[in-house]
Amino acid sequence: MTQRDVSLWPAPRATAPVRATVAVPGSKSLTNRYIALAAVAAEPSTIINPLISRDTELMLAAITALGAEVDDSTDGQVTITPLPATASGTDAAATVDCGLAGTVMRFIPPLAAATGRSVRIDGDAQAYVRPMDTMIGALRDLGVEITAGATSLPFDLHSPGGVAGGRIEIDASASSQFVSGLLLAGCLFDDGLTLVHNGDAVPSRPHIEMTLETMRLAGIDASATGEDEWTVAPGRPRGFTVTVEPDLSNAATFLAAAIVTGGQVCVPHWPAETTQAGDAFRGLAAEFGAQVAFADDTLCVTGPEAVAPIDVDLSAVGELTPVTAAVAACAPGESRLRGIGHLRGHETDRLAALSTELTKLGAKVTEHADALTIHTPARIGGRFATYHDHRMVMAAAVLGLCVDGVEVIDVGTVAKTMPAFTQLWSGMLAGER
Numbered sequence: 001m002t003q004r005d006v007s008l009w010p011a012p013r014a015t016a017p018v019r020a021t022v023a024v025p026g027s028k029s030l031t032n033r034y035i036a037l038a039a040v041a042a043e044p045s046t047i048i049n050p051l052i053s054r055d056t057e058l059m060l061a062a063i064t065a066l067g068a069e070v071d072d073s074t075d076g077q078v079t080i081t082p083l084p085a086t087a088s089g090t091d092a093a094a095t096v097d098c099g100l101a102g103t104v105m106r107f108i109p110p111l112a113a114a115t116g117r118s119v120r121i122d123g124d125a126q127a128y129v130r131p132m133d134t135m136i137g138a139l140r141d142l143g144v145e146i147t148a149g150a151t152s153l154p155f156d157l158h159s160p161g162g163v164a165g166g167r168i169e170i171d172a173s174a175s176s177q178f179v180s181g182l183l184l185a186g187c188l189f190d191d192g193l194t195l196v197h198n199g200d201a202v203p204s205r206p207h208i209e210m211t212l213e214t215m216r217l218a219g220i221d222a223s224a225t226g227e228d229e230w231t232v233a234p235g236r237p238r239g240f241t242v243t244v245e246p247d248l249s250n251a252a253t254f255l256a257a258a259i260v261t262g263g264q265v266c267v268p269h270w271p272a273e274t275t276q277a278g279d280a281f282r283g284l285a286a287e288f289g290a291q292v293a294f295a296d297d298t299l300c301v302t303g304p305e306a307v308a309p310i311d312v313d314l315s316a317v318g319e320l321t322p323v324t325a326a327v328a329a330c331a332p333g334e335s336r337l338r339g340i341g342h343l344r345g346h347e348t349d350r351l352a353a354l355s356t357e358l359t360k361l362g363a364k365v366t367e368h369a370d371a372l373t374i375h376t377p378a379r380i381g382g383r384f385a386t387y388h389d390h391r392m393v394m395a396a397a398v399l400g401l402c403v404d405g406v407e408v409i410d411v412g413t414v415a416k417t418m419p420a421f422t423q424l425w426s427g428m429l430a431g432e433r
């Protein structure tokens with residue numbers, strides 16, 4: 001008898017329009033920024049409603065390895081006692097496991113360097129192919145010693161004297177996280193940091209604004225000083241208490257269920273103003289023909305009778321691509337998702353992954369260098385591979401609503417940002433309000 005693959009998840013098919021209210025856990029991007037800042041603050045900080053998932057647990061483990069203390073004994077919050085301001089010369093080199101988390105691999109190395117720690121930066125095999133050369137080059141320019149020849153994970157970093165800082169130029173066209181990581185650490189450089197981007201367009205711009213905003217919350221003077229220039233004044237962040245907003249990119253997956261089934265899904269605690277890229281899903285939902293209403297801190301999306309195809313530039317909000325592609329692949333007509341070449345350096349090459357898996361489900365898809373055209377919708381079931389990418393699981397769940405027999409390989413990979421995803425999905429389908 002063959003052994004059943006327990007991680008194969010039959011994505012539920014919608015038998016009726018989905019009607020539910022879904023409260024989603026905290027934002028990954030905000031949680032990991034708050035953790036990083038709290039680790040180097042002058043006083044302890046408390047983060048309320050943090051996301052607890054693989055990426056945030058890796059970030060907590062990373063700051064612990066650097067010498068911070070984490071107290072998660074109270075449900076729904078985490079208190080962080082910062083690491084000592086300067087490393088003692090006798091500290092043994094710590095190892096930081098980045099898993100597949102872009103935020104950990106781009107935020108921790110500059111932070112470790114700034115605080116004079118020696119660390120080995122490692123991660124999943126798949127993290128070894130994520131772009132890291134810009135960060136390694138920037139750190140070398142700042143005088144940090146890094147394993148000779150290394151351009152990606154794993155590498156050793158040695159910076160006993162901290163970082164003097166000043167003005168540096170980088171090419172952040174592969175990821176906004178290079179900018180965010182250097183800015184977060186820049187306040188700890190002796191002279192602060194002026195960071196200039198020099199290259200093709202920087203993707204995911206809202207995430208840079210998020211970085212500046214979280215730094216200002218911790219009392220740091222950080223701002224954009226030009227179209228492609230940011231400046232951070234030197235200073236230690238002060239301790240803070242903050243409540244994390246729900247993760248709007250993860251919320252988008254549930255709102256997508258309303259769009260493809262012609263139902264209604266509401267997400268409470270939606271922030272009226274936010275730097276989260278996921279907020280852009282409101283506009284995408286409207287383009288698909290859905291109605292979007294925001295009242296009393298709750299966002300409700302009501303699906304159309306027929307989903308309209310779309311033609312959109314997702315360069316600023318690339319992390320919404322897998323779910324947007326899934327909705328587009330439930331729509332008759334041709335959709336085009338543009339400005340997403342940098343997604344080839346995400347958890348997996350998302351253009352290749354989406355194109356391959358949607359094609360398996362009978363959709364006709366063209367993969368361009370930096371775009372996807374979905375010519376005709378998915379129409380048959382099949383095994384949907386997820387490539388260690390949480391958002392591929394979420395995309396598959398949306399497709400499962402509109403196509404019979406979608407089976408998701410390695411559903412557990414969704415724990416990168418949403419360990420309770422399948423339970424929340426079932427609850428939504430059961431119409432929980």
Ligand SMILES: O=C(O)C1=C[C@@H](OP(=O)(O)O)[C@@H](O)[C@H](O)C1
Nearest residue numbers: 029175176177203204207318319
């Ligand atoms: O800083 C962050 O929290 C993120 C920035 C973006 O990365 P890229 O700029 O690499 O797209 C985004 O896609 C990722 O999910 C999270």
Ligand SMILES: C=C(OP(=O)(O)O)C(=O)O
Nearest residue numbers: 100101102103319346347
């Ligand atoms: C690109 C993503 O993650 P990471 O933070 O690992 O880059 C994502 O969550 O879509």
